[in-house]
Amino acid sequence: MRREGSPWQGLGVVLLKEFADHLTSARMRVLEWLVVLVALAAIYAAITQVRDVTAQDPFLFLRLFTTSREPLPSFVAFLSFLVPLMAIGLGFDAVNSEHNRRTLSRILSQPIYRDALLFGKFLAGLATLTVSLLVLWLLLIGLGLIMLGVPPGGEEMGRAFIFLLVTIAYAGVWLALAMLFSILFRSAATAALVTLGLWLFLTVIWPALAPAIAQALVPSDDEAALIIAGQMLARLSPSTLFGEIVLALLHPTTRTLGPVYLSQLQGAVMGAPLPLSQSVLVAWPQIVGLVAACILLFAVGYIAFQRQEVRA
Amino acid sequence: MRIRLLSLAAMMMLLAAPVLAADAAKSDVKGLYLLTDYPAVTVQPGTTSTISLRLRNYGMAPERLALSVAGVPAGWKATLLGGGQPVAAAMPATDDSVALDLRLDVPKEAAMGTTTLTVSAEGASGTRVSLPIAVSLAKDLPAKLSLQTDLPQLRGASNSNFEYTLTIKNDSGKKLLVSLAANAPQNFDTSFTEAYGTQQLTAIPVDAGKTKDVKLKVTPPSTADAGTYPVTVRVAAEGAEATTKVELTITGEPKLELSGRQGLLSAQATAGKESTIPITVSNTGTAPAENVKLSGTAPSGWKISFDPKVIDRIAPNERKEVQATIQPPEKAIAGDYATTITAASRGETGSANFRITVTTSTMWGIAGVGIIGVALLILVGAVVRFGRR
Numbered sequence: 118m119r120r121e122g123s124p125w126q127g128l129g130v131v132l133l134k135e136f137a138d139h140l141t142s143a144r145m146r147v148l149e150w151l152v153v154l155v156a157l158a159a160i161y162a163a164i165t166q167v168r169d170v171t172a173q174d175p176f177l178f179l180r181l182f183t184t185s186r187e188p189l190p191s192f193v194a195f196l197s198f199l200v201p202l203m204a205i206g207l208g209f210d211a212v213n214s215e216h217n218r219r220t221l222s223r224i225l226s227q228p229i230y231r232d233a234l235l236f237g238k239f240l241a242g243l244a245t246l247t248v249s250l251l252v253l254w255l256l257l258i259g260l261g262l263i264m265l266g267v268p269p270g271g272e273e274m275g276r277a278f279i280f281l282l283v284t285i286a287y288a289g290v291w292l293a294l295a296m297l298f299s300i301l302f303r304s305a306a307t308a309a310l311v312t313l314g315l316w317l318f319l320t321v322i323w324p325a326l327a328p329a330i331a332q333a334l335v336p337s338d339d340e341a342a343l344i345i346a347g348q349m350l351a352r353l354s355p356s357t358l359f360g361e362i363v364l365a366l367l368h369p370t371t372r373t374l375g376p377v378y379l380s381q382l383q384g385a386v387m388g389a390p391l392p393l394s395q396s397v398l399v400a401w402p403q404i405v406g407l408v409a410a411c412i413l414l415f416a417v418g419y420i421a422f423q424r425q426e427v428r429a
Numbered sequence: 430m431r432i433r434l435l436s437l438a439a440m441m442m443l444l445a446a447p448v449l450a451a452d453a454a455k456s457d458v459k460g461l462y463l464l465t466d467y468p469a470v471t472v473q474p475g476t477t478s479t480i481s482l483r484l485r486n487y488g489m490a491p492e493r494l495a496l497s498v499a500g501v502p503a504g505w506k507a508t509l510l511g512g513g514q515p516v517a518a519a520m521p522a523t524d525d526s527v528a529l530d531l532r533l534d535v536p537k538e539a540a541m542g543t544t545t546l547t548v549s550a551e552g553a554s555g556t557r558v559s560l561p562i563a564v565s566l567a568k569d570l571p572a573k574l575s576l577q578t579d580l581p582q583l584r585g586a587s588n589s590n591f592e593y594t595l596t597i598k599n600d601s602g603k604k605l606l607v608s609l610a611a612n613a614p615q616n617f618d619t620s621f622t623e624a625y626g627t628q629q630l631t632a633i634p635v636d637a638g639k640t641k642d643v644k645l646k647v648t649p650p651s652t653a654d655a656g657t658y659p660v661t662v663r664v665a666a667e668g669a670e671a672t673t674k675v676e677l678t679i680t681g682e683p684k685l686e687l688s689g690r691q692g693l694l695s696a697q698a699t700a701g702k703e704s705t706i707p708i709t710v711s712n713t714g715t716a717p718a719e720n721v722k723l724s725g726t727a728p729s730g731w732k733i734s735f736d737p738k739v740i741d742r743i744a745p746n747e748r749k750e751v752q753a754t755i756q757p758p759e760k761a762i763a764g765d766y767a768t769t770i771t772a773a774s775r776g777e778t779g780s781a782n783f784r785i786t787v788t789t790s791t792m793w794g795i796a797g798v799g800i801i802g803v804a805l806l807i808l809v810g811a812v813v814r815f816g817r818r
Contacts, residue, residue: 124816232816372764381762384728386784389765398789399763405797412804416811423815 127229131237139245162186164264178269201291207242208295210305246288286407287359293414319354327351358403365400459488463560471565475537482529486521494550506534572669573600584678591647591677599635605666608632612661618648655681681716685772685779695784701759711748718743718774727768730758
């Protein structure tokens with residue numbers, strides 16, 4: 118039966134309810150504590166390291182994000198691992214739990230469309246992630262201010278803010294993926310396992326596998342073509358995209374993310390930072406890739422959900 | 430047997446005959462002689478001088494000969510030395526000689542004039558030889574120097590060196606240590622070196638009656654104006670001095686300096702697009718710069734051109750503006766690049782390093798927004814197509 122009227126009807130109700138559920142759920146609390154504690158450890162390590170090692174740096178504040186101290190990884194490395202985990206944790210049972218609790222048909226008997234239900238669930242998940250990431254981000258900057266005593270510059274804040282937005286988009290990709298599987302699989306455990314498996318595959322295995330596949334696919338002996346093909350394949354993984362964006366945004370001296378010919382480096386003044394707009398331009402394809410992947414994954418999940426039988 | 434002996438003796442006589450003849454020729458001079466190379470000498474009062482003598486015996490039997498010096502004025506000291514010791518007698522062997530030295534100590538206050546000393550040797554058998562030696566007292570010759578140069582007038586640019594070869598002549602009777610000095614305008618650097626050497630000198634020894642060449646190097650300050658500058662060279666030793674004047678004519682020269690407008694040495698350029706940088710060429714030298722050509726070195730693939738390419742003339746303390754057009758290649762990576770822009774006018778060059786900040790085109794950024802738009806359109810399409818109750 119065709120929908121009549123706006124697909125947004127009831128969106129607010131679903132969003133607020135889901136948001137409230139997320140923030141009060143035990144699962145979310147555990148995830149939050151995990152993330153906050155781990156992030157605090159990383160920040161503390163970074164600050165002590167920055168104090169010990171860095172003499173002068175025009176982007177001292179950005180060092181807080183990227184500096185690591187053995188044995189802990191840097192804050193950014195933590196985020197690239199834990200943000201997918203949080204997103205998957207929030208999204209893996211979004212739809213199938215409703216099925217299993219037999220509440221889906223009851224909700225849909227209300228004046229709420231399926232569109233609004235899915236949009237609401239996704240947006241609520243994203244809002245939850247945004248809140249926690251924002252808190253984390255503010256925590257980092259506050260701690261940095263207290264422990265370093267150096268106020269961050271405007272450009273640094275700009276870079277850090279764009280980094281926050283990119284992290285939210287990165288979380289959105291995994292949230293959309295987790296929701297897609299929660300629609301496709303009726304069992305929450307299956308959905309969680311498949312999503313986590315895919316995450317591990319894309320994060321750990323794919324970057325190592327991509328050059329090998331490129332070698333098999335590209336028959337030419339051209340070294341540069343091979344490297345470019347390998348990089349293109351590796352960029353199918355959101356983790357790779359996120360890593361490259363972080364590199365361009367938080368290391369202002371990064372000039373390019375692809376392979377560079379020696380002739381392009383001739384006469385270049387090394388170590389000179391790029392302006393923020395240029396850094397964003399360098400990482401722009403990756404940013405676009407993350408946002409578009411998030412939207413497309415949600416669209417696929419939406420189509421699947423619309424075509425599903427909800428009366429169990 | 431007897432005849433044989435006689436003939437042998439005759440033969441021996443024959444053989445000996447030339448030897449005897451030679452002896453006879455040598456023995457033309459016979460007797461005892463006191464000899465010296467210069468029997469009339471000049472000495473300075475207050476000094477000790479030595480006159481070498483020889484007592485020669487030609488074909489006389491050796492004999493003890495007592496030595497004496499007569500006619501020594503009061504206050505003078507005349508000593509005969511043989512083998513370094515004072516001696517009173519000598520004994521030359523036949524056809525041999527004994528070397529003697531007459532040492533004269535002349536007091537400072539001795540009167541000028543000529544004194545004749547007589548050295549004599551007297552034997553017990555009445556043999557007697559004597560040698561008069563005329564000793565003249567004279568003051569030393571005064572020190573005298575002369576200074577000459579072949580090329581006293583040189584011409585060159587203010588950044589060149591002016592080198593003069595000077596000939597110092599010592600016209601006095603003894604070796605002199607000649608000190609060298611040059612008086613040049615303020616901030617002009619002068620130095621003396623050997624004619625073929627690099628070691629700088631302040632004084633040079635010159636033997637009596639000899640000449641020596643020294644080189645004077647004058648380095649004007651690079652800011653010296655065009656004009657003629659005199660340099661006075663003075664050499665002096667023991668009250669004697671000589672001076673000469675040399676001149677150097679400095680021709681002015683241009684000096685080029687480059688900068689961006691208001692001294693800026695940085696500029697922005699977009700990859701694949703031309704951008705124009707105003708460049709100021711100023712002449713801070715002392716002569717006009719003519720035919721100033723502009724060129725630039727940039728990374729390969731970059732295009733640099735100038736408008737105008739050549740500046741006809743820049744007068745001293747004047748500046749001209751040139752537009753430089755820089756185009757980084759399409760594939761240039763964003764960031765800072767160093768380029769050098771050079772202005773050249775007949776050997777004089779000025780250059781400046783410009784820092785070009787390359788930005789990449791935002792076209793791909795717009796394309797990215799388009800891709801996100803397409804993704805959103807797909808979502809909207811799905812909402813429209815699959816929306817249901």
